[in-house]
Amino acid sequence: MRLFTLINCLWLVSCFPSAKSSQSLNVTGSSTVAPLVAEIAKRFEERYPDYKINVQTGGSSRGISDAMKGTADIGMVSRALHQQEQALKHYTIASDGIGLIAHRDINIEDLSHNQVLAIFQGKVKNWLPITGQNQAITVVHKAQGRSTSELFIKHFKLKYQDVDAQIIIGDNEQGIKNVSSIPGAIGYVSIGAAEHAAKQGRAIRLVKLEGLQPSTKAVASGNYPILRPLNLVIKDQSNPDALKFIKFARSQEVFDIVRKLDFVPPKI
Template identity: 30%
Template sequence: MDIERIPDRFGICRHSKKPSEEAVHPQPSEPYGAAHCLLTPTTPSRTRCVTRFAACLLLSMLAAASVSANQLPERSSLRVVGSTTVQPVMEAVAARIAEPLGVAAAIRGGGSNVAVSAVCDGTADVGMVSRARAVEECRDAAWTTIGYDGVAVIVHQSNPVRTLSRDEIRSLYTGQTRRWTLSGFDHPVVLVSKAPERGTLAVFEDYSGLVSPARDGAARAGAGANAGLIAPTAWESGANLESILWVAGSVGGIGFVSLADARGAMEAGMPIRVVDVDWVAPTIATIADGTYALVRPLILVHRTGNARAQAFVMMTRSDAAKEIIREAGFVPAEAAP
């Protein structure tokens, strides 16, 4: 059956912010349409999603993986938590390098901010972070950069736009530009943003000079008086795949995700496309030499004095680990200036 009705066990739909009525709502009949919530008439308290089965299943798996740090296994395994961008690399390092040496690691997502909090409060051994370190953040921890990733701006495959400047991106994400008005392409803009705990959002905010309205008052004040706000009508997604699904299901969609994940989605047939930013294409070369604007470090964080965590982090400095980082579409730390 093409469309299935399945329980929203992990609150995926409830956590997505509804856009304005003017926006294009991805419909279940569209390819890769994102989840829509309905209240079942006979049981109004039960929220259910109507979507393509594969898309909902993938999102459910992501949500299941993104558990809080205190749900991780017992002390017998290293507890590794955080960025879903870094997660596949660490899973490969664990399987191909650590486990053959007798080192077990339980790896979960959750976001960069979750990683830092979990390491600082001792509920995780290693945190995976995909953004720069904030001032005064977890000062008694060691921060090790293992590589670099580009944050790609993506649109629907049918959108003819090829490049966007910083000013154009700001105009789109503040809601000033509400429609794509290109030759033969006239559709409402559907904005896809990120939840505050996601490292991808921090990179986008630094580049654009915009701040998510979901940030607390202190964070918004710290961004400066000239910082604008991302339009409150933007969808807030979690993991990169969720953003990709929204853009793939919205003809007027635009979002920002890990370049490696965007490439993987396109190779899998997702109807999205990566656009140039400030007339520079995001490639391994432009990320490595710094000419592409949206670049972020991939970092592992652990408390100083945690010998088990330090040994695991040191495994990522090996030639075998660097090859894993390259295979994932990232730039190893030593390859960047």
């Protein structure tokens, strides 16, 4: 009888595990925000071992769409929300800017507003009149629907189809990879991502815009024309697990991660 009872107890334990199961959160969206959220998620999982945070990119548009539809618990959006997106609740976890990057061998320190327009509209196709170097210009442009391209063309008062690009890329890493590997290339990416890549020795240089250096310091001071918040968004504010992660992602416990990736912590 005792043996039978023991076997039954073991069967119950194996078939009905503890009610304390792991909690999984799906986070999708901006490729700018994703590396930061991935690092924050690692620390969160160390602090709370019962949680698993799944981070996927796809652009801010995906982050908005997935959060709206409920196919993701949290969306990542590297811009302010539009009027039609106000059903979502946003939480800023860092600030960033958008900066011009050129191949390191291009002798360019500063570009005027009109020079940027001429380059990206294809009116100037060689660096010769700008730098004195006889080198063809390769324009690297972000895909339509990406918040980075949206903010870039808005700042320069362009339409997406106005840009005469030779290469269309998705995330920041693709932009940095193309610009660093193609002599004469120019593009624009997250300032934080560009500074981080430059520190790692990638063959890019951040180019001033109208004398203003794109830098984390400039973002922090607000002294740069193309700035943006890096947001986490949710539709369902009744999800305690999502709110727990967002609170952690906005806390001083992760400000060192934000700074390490060359972003600016939020003011809380």
